[in-house]
Structures are given as structure tokens and as C-alpha cells.
Amino acid sequence: MKYLLIAIATLSVAATANGIDEDPIKRPQGRLQGTWVMHSSESDGQTQNYPANCQLTCSFTGDDLVIDQGNGLQLKLKIELGRTDGLRTFDLIEADGKVVRMGVYKIDGDTFSWSQNTQTDSPRATVFNAPKDSKRTLVVWKRVNK
Numbered sequence: 001m002k003y004l005l006i007a008i009a010t011l012s013v014a015a016t017a018n019g020i021d022e023d024p025i026k027r028p029q030g031r032l033q034g035t036w037v038m039h040s041s042e043s044d045g046q047t048q049n050y051p052a053n054c055q056l057t058c059s060f061t062g063d064d065l066v067i068d069q070g071n072g073l074q075l076k077l078k079i080e081l082g083r084t085d086g087l088r089t090f091d092l093i094e095a096d097g098k099v100v101r102m103g104v105y106k107i108d109g110d111t112f113s114w115s116q117n118t119q120t121d122s123p124r125a126t127v128f129n130a131p132k133d134s135k136r137t138l139v140v141w142k143r144v145n146k
Contacts, residue, residue, distance in 0.1 A: 029062075029081055032060040033060050035058070036059070036060075036112055036141035036142060037142055038058075038139065039140045040139075042130040043137040043138075044130060044132055044136070045130065045131050045132030054070075056069055056070055057144065063080065064076070077100070078093040080093060085126075087104045087126060089103070089104055090104070090105050092116075100120055102123075103117070104124070111142060111143075113139065114138070115129070115138045116136065117137075119135060
């Protein structure tokens with residue numbers, strides 16, 4: 001029994017040192033770091049696919065998010081990650097502290113998807129779709145490989 005407890009303690013210390021035992025809310029933030037290019041979007045039932053050479057990107061550095069439209073226009077926001085009812089949530093926050101969008105997100109390998117309501121005063125989106133008259137947008141991003 002004594003050896004089992006020592007082994008568990010050793011594994012726990014090793015896991016923490018390797019980042020495995022991080023705060024589960026912060027772990028995804030590390031997976032978001034880097035640049036993503038828009039792959040597709042759907043808003044109120046209207047689907048838009050983007051070519052492989054799409055210039056619309058989002059880049060994460062810590063909790064900073066820069067959405068670059070590729071034409072010199074950039075939107076700089078903070079992103080706060082969390083969890084509600086088993087869903088991964090995000091809040092997009094302007095420099096003045098105003099929350100401008102709330103939604104849910106998921107990461108699957110090199111694919112990052114987020115769903116948000118189209119109106120700023122709407123409650124948080126909780127599903128990953130955007131059918132006609134839903135007042136939701138679903139955006140799919142692909143990681144930019146360097």
C-alpha cells in the first residue's frame with residue numbers, strides 16, 4: 001500500500017510538471033494559440049464556404065484575439081474561456097470591457113468551431129448549428145500550419 005501511494009504521488013507530480021494536470025478550463029486556451037483561417041460559416045441558414053487561400057484569420061496569443069479580415073482591417077478583442085453545463089464557453093470582450101459576443105466552442109484536432117448569437121444582447125448560444133431564423137452564426141476555422 002505504501003508503494004502504491006508513493007507511485008500515485010510520483011505520477012501526480014510528473015503529470016503536473018508536464019502540464020497534464022492543468023486547470024481544465026485553461027488547457028483549451030493553450031490549444032487555441034496560433035493562427036486559424038476561416039473555413040466555413042453559417043448564419044441563419046445561409047452557408048458560406050471559403051477557399052483555401054482565404055485571408056480571413058483569427059490569431060490567439062494568450063487571451064488576446066485578433067480577427068484579421070485580410071484587407072488591413074483588424075478587430076482586437078480579449079477572449080475569456082469557461083464551462084457551463086458541460087459546454088466550453090467563450091466571451092469576446094472589447095478594450096473597454098464590454099462583452100460583445102458570448103457563445104460555445106469546440107476544438108477537434110486542427111479544426112476550431114464556435115457558435116454565437118448574431119445579436120449582442122442575446123443569451124449565449126448553446127448549440128453548434130445556425131438554421132434559418134435561429135439568429136445564430138456557426139464559424140469553422142482551420143489551423144494554419146507553419
